[in-house]
Amino acid sequence: MVKEFKEQMMSIFEMTDLGELHYFLGLEVEQENGKIFISQRKYANDLVAKFGLKGCNAVQTPMNTxxxxxxxxxxxxxxxxxxxxxxxxxxxxxxxxxxxxxAVGLVARFMQNPTKQHMGAAKRILRYIAATSSYGLWYNTSDEPRLLGFSDSDWAGSVDDRKSTTGSFCSTFNSCNKRLNQTP
Known part of the structure; x- marks a missing residue:
């Protein structure tokens, strides 16, 4: 069915089948048996090198506690x-x-007038990236339909204006299961 669809699309539109996706806009894609792993390993390593932190002392968390x-x-x-x-x-x-x-959202607040402390916090994120550059997202199929959601936030955590900070929200539904992991 997929082959037939591709042939039909190629007869209507000018296009070429390049096979399975491996790289797209800095994203590295590995596919196997209903599983997809997406990472930015090369991009992460290039970013670390660009800012002179190649071979730096790695840290285990992106921010200081x-x-x-x-x-x-x-x-x-x-x-x-x-x-x-x-x-x-x-x-x-x-x-x-x-x-x-x-962590990135937190330091991005100070892009208008960054200080050396803000730069230090951003470089700490890079030091964490240096230690975990092979991390990415696993997508794999699941037979059980389910909705999962994860969120992170604090209450009045901003020292400057006492506003709450919402970290990120990640949700999955039915056949998609995301998790952060190292390369397979």
């Missing part, structure tokens, strides 16, 4: 262009790395 970032921390101004470039790179990485989404 209970670290509260503030707008005016008195640590001095950071290089705005470099900070924004780093945050943009980290934001793109969150497509396959929901484990860093909250």
């Amino acid at each position: 209970n670290e509260k970032l503030t707008a005016n921390d008195g640590s001095g101004a950071a290089n705005v262009t470099q900070f924004r470039s780093l945050i943009g790179g980290l934001m793109y990485l969150t497509h396959t790395r929901p484990d860093v989404a909250h």
Whole structure:
């Protein structure tokens, strides 16, 4: 049926069958027996190298425990262009790395006027990425229909304006089961 559909589409539209997807816009895709693993291993390693952290001391968490970032921390101004470039790179990485989404969102708040402490927090995320660059998302089929949802938030966690912070929300339904894992 799939072969027939492809042939029909090729007869109507100008297109070519390139086979299974392996790379797309920095995403690496591995497929096997109803399972798909999506990661950004090369992109992550290139990002770490771009900011001079190749071979750095790796860390086990993307943020320091209970670290509260503030707008005016008195640590001095950071290089705005470099900070924004780093945050943009980290934001793109969150497509396959929901484990860093909250930390990236937190440091991204300070893109207008970053300090050295904000840059340090962003580089810590990179040090975590250096240790876990092979992580990604597994998608596999399931026979049991179910809805799963995960969320992370705090209550009035922003030191500057006392607003609540919502980390990220991830949900799956029926045949799709997502989990963060290392390469198969």
